[in-house]
Amino acid sequence: MRKVYLSNTPRKEALELFLNKVEIPRSMEIIAVAESTGRVTSEPVFARLSMPGYHAAAMDGIAVRAESTFGASDQNPLILKPEDDYCYINTGGPLPADFNAVIKIEDIQPFDDESVEILNPATPWQHVRAVGEDVVAGEIIVQAKHRLKPPDLGALLAGGISEVRVLKKPKVAIIPSGSEVIEPGRERKPGSVPDFNSTVIASYLHEWGAEPEIMPIVPDEPANIRTAVTAALEIHDLIIVIAGSSAGAKDFTFTVIEELGEVFLHGVATRPGKPTILGQANNKPVIGLPGYPVSAYMSLEWFVQPLLCRYLGLPLPQREKHPVTLGRRIISEIGVEEFIRMTVGYVDGRYMANPLTRGAGVTMSMVRADGLLVIPPNSLGFEQDETVDIELYRPLSELRCNLLAAGSHDLIIDLLGTALKERDPQVNITSSHLGSMGGIAAIGRGQAHLAGVHLFDPDTKEYNQSYIRKMLPDKKTHLVNLTYRMQGWIVPRGNPEGINRIEDLAEKKLAFINRQKGAGTRILFDHLLQEAGLSAKDIYGYEREEHTHLNIAAAVAAGTARVGLGILPAAKAFDLDFVPLIEERYDLLLSDSFYTSKEANLLLDIITDPLFQKQVEDMGGYSMRDAGKNIDGL
């Protein structure tokens, strides 16, 4: 018997249910103030001592009795005798008994070896820091449930508090499950999945104030999972089981939690994150997280962070929201709350955002994301150019400096990103792999700063210009050469099929892996097909698409394709062979507004820097002979 369908509980309802059912009981510990930054006080902290603990001079000068200085003036200088009338005092020094004011060193003049002269009277308590001016004994220095910041530590120490009572970090057990799962550093075989989720989850939990412990990986067997959860319940305040939370043949988390305690909920109406289990055992919260990384991290944030915040008595952190213009249409399904990772950049006066892949298995979409678009369950999505609010993963001030690179992707764009960031830490390049045609269109719509393009025109035998003229007839843009690069066949080591010409692919019915529509490499392939008098039908795998050179090489390396068209560095990355076919021109198309910016200047500086050019050419397959040249000037 296995349960096949999950519930579709709205996320907020699920959270409310969970928070009502479970609670991490608070416990405290006493730690040194010096080690307490980021920790949360369990109760208000009252000052034990005052700071200063005595009346202290606030200036370098002399301590006096104000009353004995009355009457001093320009016309009537007053002579003060040492010990009786005054004594020297430094900032912070204790005011001697019976003195009640300080006169600044600048305002006194030596009269003879011992006495000094003043021209102005002192007012009582001038330039004196009274007892308790900073902290006064008995006052509350910090409230209960206060996350300690650096200056708080100073006030606590000033108030005579060296140790502080804080909430203990809740102990969280992270139990990775799955018979195919191996520790992340182990050697991988087909079918083995490295457990990187536990590390990410532990890292989030650390940030949120918990004390995570990654437990040994448990195989997909109910008995093993049960044993692991039971053992964790002895020690930990919260148990997280990773994977096995869905409704497949090997998904046992539900059964185990139900046996040991109670499942409150199985299935949230979200994408990603749906196969989440919320339950308890021994009155401790037990959560089954999905195995897909993005699902797991989202679900963790939705259900574990609020539990920890409540334990710590802290408000749930809210990400800043900001309106952005959508570069693409985004479709969503009614009844499902969708979470879409977005890249963001500031183009021509507006924040442009584009969706990253929605795949729940794509960790890189979390790495690359600048923000998160939350599509409510009652929405069918948004149109291109619509303005929507997104949650920001990075501060707006940084996103403002994001350069959006659309179009064809090349490793050089990443290297440019590195070099740019080195010269100005504010500047990042964010790439959307849209292909050359997509890049030109994005520049046309004001959705990108620059685009890599390498579009061969069989009619003119030239690259790029004719396409740009046709696609953006009325738009002022700038075309700058970045590189010439070698395209060729990416084939297994030793080129076992002896591939040379495109005809070889058709004749030998070799499994081919193609690039997506609009990619320059696909257009090149189509041109080669046409020249050879062949058509798509003659190529096995023509319809199978990948979006990058590296993914083409990966398919060949994995043996699921025998050949692909791509660039040398991709073949090298997978230790494959490369059969050079044609050198193509790869240009950067810059929007007019970007072309005149400081960042574009930096970019052109780097491209024309001989050191940078050498770094590129050393990778092989590139010539930087015209790099940085304006295309009209070629």
Add this chain to the structure above:
Amino acid sequence: MRKVYLSNTPRKEALELFLNKVEIPRSMEIIAVAESTGRVTSEPVFARLSMPGYHAAAMDGIAVRAESTFGASDQNPLILKPEDDYCYINTGGPLPADFNAVIKIEDIQPFDDESVEILNPATPWQHVRAVGEDVVAGEIIVQAKHRLKPPDLGALLAGGISEVRVLKKPKVAIIPSGSEVIEPGRERKPGSVPDFNSTVIASYLHEWGAEPEIMPIVPDEPANIRTAVTAALEIHDLIIVIAGSSAGAKDFTFTVIEELGEVFLHGVATRPGKPTILGQANNKPVIGLPGYPVSAYMSLEWFVQPLLCRYLGLPLPQREKHPVTLGRRIISEIGVEEFIRMTVGYVDGRYMANPLTRGAGVTMSMVRADGLLVIPPNSLGFEQDETVDIELYRPLSELRCNLLAAGSHDLIIDLLGTALKERDPQVNITSSHLGSMGGIAAIGRGQAHLAGVHLFDPDTKEYNQSYIRKMLPDKKTHLVNLTYRMQGWIVPRGNPEGINRIEDLAEKKLAFINRQKGAGTRILFDHLLQEAGLSAKDIYGYEREEHTHLNIAAAVAAGTARVGLGILPAAKAFDLDFVPLIEERYDLLLSDSFYTSKEANLLLDIITDPLFQKQVEDMGGYSMRDAGKNIDGL
């Protein structure tokens, strides 16, 4: 010979000068990815392996050859035989060689013990996660100078990276100086100053990615300081000397840095923070920070954080800015850039901000601050009710829930804050100690949510109402009793002067410590004076003012006053004696808009909670017999 005047270099100019003169050379280290959150990559990290490393099922179901399923339909079900035609596969499992698609478990039906039936064809590569779908070998996972976040760790591990090259944390020596300075936990004597600055500075440096080391405290002797700096130069990348940075008789930091290297600058045109020294020795940056805590922390942020950010290749974090309305006039001096710590709350649709004390020695102003007002050097300040931008120390979403308590302060207000936060972690109470009159005025101007008032009217022999009617004739407000509390003489233990009546103060010429104008306690004192037929002139120390009961008690405890008027808990905090004089009514005045809010409801709930009332009465000197009663209903 000593240098008496400091330069007045604008802060930005000083920073530019400093950054041009010094640099922390970059060095790297290799650490485990699992330990790398928050660290900064020294170079781009390229994936070594692809994730997945094989074609993997994206669903539970069966693996098939898509081509052999073509033609399946409702009318024409297709029977698949095990092994030849299909095999069962779980999510994440490797697709067997020669299979190229997955059919979901929900879309198949058992036909007999072995075979299954399908009603729809599969398309090639459906429900298959291709090699490298998440991370593809050779791609850049994270750029150089990237601060690693939790999901980055997952992508690195997925890409076969277990160790990552990061920038070493710069080693910073913190040298506390001053012959009067003692370690913060040590017993204090008059004149000894606990070194809490080092702990705060170390805590900031930790947050900013450095590795601070607090060195032993060095006395104010050039030779000792020189030795300490010289030793630190051997090991550390950056040296910070705390205190001795001004131009006093015992300020030797300047001389030492000049001897060992070079002083670029002594004196910044800021308040606080002016006595800052920027220099170098052995080509390593050496900074002399002011001894006053607020000055030191500000100067650290201005000059050390940018140096560390540049080292790490990170943009300097910018605090969010937001417009606020000023509750008070703020005066500034031309030529000086002023930094004023502010409290902020959201009252009647606008963010109201009030300045905290400007004293550079008041650490508590940093603890309490919600934001920072930066007054440029060319400004004379701002008028009350003017709208200005301030930098936020806490997110706006939290400030929105700050309750501004103006007026007279009582410890119960702090206890209310604790209890409120316990019930709703969003809610904080921020107190301005304005005195009862100041509190009524603040409610009148829409600058506070609530105000503590205890104003005795000699004419009506009643509390508060007559004052409110007079000061706010047209404003709808609500007056709710908080407590009755005992006011009395705060005197040294044993009441050596036998103080009982106000006449005792006059007759014995005892040093008195008064409250500020507008405080209910001062008005009470004036009333007692008048009743006794005395005047201000008869009281020695009448003009010496403090703003809180605790500060009154502190003055008595320190022996600089022999008597003050105040409440019992203040006397108890300093182990002083208390001579009860009069029980007074202490009410809360609530603005009309606040009175109907959720937060006010919570507040009244707490005030009328018997547990809370018991907690208050247990402190002594309070009666909660009418707590929460509307004054009209008394």
